[in-house]
Amino acid sequence: MPFPVFTENGKYVLIKKNRTKTQKSLRTLPLFANVEQMLLQMKEEQERYKELFGNSYDYTDSEYIYVHENGKLIDPGYITQHFGIVLRNNGLRKIRFHDLRHSCATLLRHNGARMEDIQRWLGHSTIGTTEKIYAHFEEEEHLISAGRIAKALQPDSDNPDERSLPAPKGKSDFEM
Known part of the structure; x- marks a missing residue:
């Protein structure tokens, strides 16, 4: 998921690069204040990692939210795999x-x-x-x-x- 790249009515708009299954799948949803705050914190953290890694930071996918500390894009399978770990660690059913x-x-x-x-x-x-x-x-x-x-x-x-x-x-x- 790419980072918000522009604002509309004072709110961030997320741009999805990949094609969706149908045109109807491309949709606009409200950005809740707590989610907006989380995204801004993630952006700040990413900026700190860019400074820390310097020239070693991979800017190829830098507009994305979910990247490794070094800037490399996180594989979607990684998120799916770790979702199960989060459930287990919090005593939630699989x-x-x-x-x-x-x-x-x-x-x-x-x-x-x-x-x-x-x-x-x-x-x-x-x-x-x-x-x-x-x-x-x-x-x-x-x-x-x-x-x-x-x-x-x-x-x-x-x-x-x-x-x-x-x-x-x-x-x-x-x-x-």
Whole structure:
């Protein structure tokens, strides 16, 4: 991933050199303040290494964020391999690096994002792709809704927030 090379509306824009799978895969995402700060720190660190290595620093890929201390580009396999090490060292279950896309989609969906927004984040060319891959969200939401209905029909008497609505006054349609 190359370093931000220019600003737009006061925010850095990251330029991806390699071609994406589809035109829709090429997308603009917000740059969060904490990520921006991290990128700036990485840039400062890289500048220190350039000074330290002097003429030995490899400037071939210097516009990239993830390079070794000597400036050489980090192989993508290295990141994938070390991702597993980070998971293990932090007591997290083993997942593939690609599974982070699913985690992103899950977090977005469970926090109220529309399927169209998730499609945009993931860069899917059609909403159908997103819906097909993440159809289990709809099933989960359906089960959650069913649980809410069940809870409303069998309220916890100790919890006033879970009590069902009072029956309407007067005769109901079911009384004769």
